[in-house]
Amino acid sequence: MELFYHPLSRYSQKVLIALYEKQANFYPRVIELSDPFSRNEFKQQYPLGKLPLFKTRTGDLLPESSIIIDYIDHEFATGTRLLPQDYSQRLQVRLYDRLIDNDLNNPLYLLEQMEAREEENPIKVRQLEKEIMLLLNELNDKLQRHHWLCGDAFTMADCALIPCLIHARNRLKLYQLDPIDRYLNQANTRGAWIQVQEEIELTRIAVQAGFRPIP
Numbered sequence: 364m365e366l367f368y369h370p371l372s373r374y375s376q377k378v379l380i381a382l383y384e385k386q387a388n389f390y391p392r393v394i395e396l397s398d399p400f401s402r403n404e405f406k407q408q409y410p411l412g413k414l415p416l417f418k419t420r421t422g423d424l425l426p427e428s429s430i431i432i433d434y435i436d437h438e439f440a441t442g443t444r445l446l447p448q449d450y451s452q453r454l455q456v457r458l459y460d461r462l463i464d465n466d467l468n469n470p471l472y473l474l475e476q477m478e479a480r481e482e483e484n485p486i487k488v489r490q491l492e493k494e495i496m497l498l499l500n501e502l503n504d505k506l507q508r509h510h511w512l513c514g515d516a517f518t519m520a521d522c523a524l525i526p527c528l529i530h531a532r533n534r535l536k537l538y539q540l541d542p543i544d545r546y547l548n549q550a551n552t553r554g555a556w557i558q559v560q561e562e563i564e565l566t567r568i569a570v571q572a573g574f575r576p577i578p
């Protein structure tokens with residue numbers, strides 16, 4: 364099994380956390396989407412050209428972070444169960460996974476794109492920040508009642524949330540939201556996330572030193 368990914372892509376980080384939680388064996392294949400040669404080569408294999416992408420045991424290609432996590436949770440009996448067996452609990456996990464991708468990860472990405480392009484549009488920035496804060500406040504309330512996002516157990520919803528919160532932390536003053544702050548400290552002691560963070564750090568250092576193109 365192979366994972367095509369980039370260590371600085373949040374959707375890739377989400378899947379990496381899941382793979383480490385499951386103690387799954389896989390071949391890591393880092394793809395530099397910012398490098399035209401590497402991008403074209405990847406697109407020949409997967410024309411939509413998005414990361415992460417997973418090659419299954421039977422050689423099928425699976426895109427979409429949540430679908431990949433569903434597959435590996437089913438495929439590996441080891442480690443953390445990421446999608447609860449109970450139907451209503453599983454529905455909650457799927458719901459929050461969708462909300463986080465659509466209403467937190469994607470607007471965060473739009474903000475980063477605007478910054479990278481040095482695009483001046485304060486109204487759009489405020490609108491995106493408001494959208495993000497609406498969901499963060501709801502997550503904050505939920506975390507007041509739960510240890511992990513959807514209960515006592517770590518799930519796919521946490522795989523989706525942790526990388527986003529780390530990126531949102533400085534920009535959005537998350538330390539004012541106590542339950543989210545507590546959750547972040549707790550996430551920082553989780554083995555799977557520590558492993559992902561190490562790779563993020565090494566990649567950042569390589570990008571800063573000019574050894575790798577900026578994603």
Ligand SMILES: N[C@@H](CCC(=O)N[C@@H](CS)C(=O)NCC(=O)O)C(=O)O
Nearest residue numbers: 372373374412413414415427428429
């Ligand atoms: N819904 C997809 C989103 C994947 C996605 O947007 N990946 C970004 C990197 S974080 C990407 O590959 N962007 C390159 C592009 O859009 O050309 C998932 O959950 O995996």
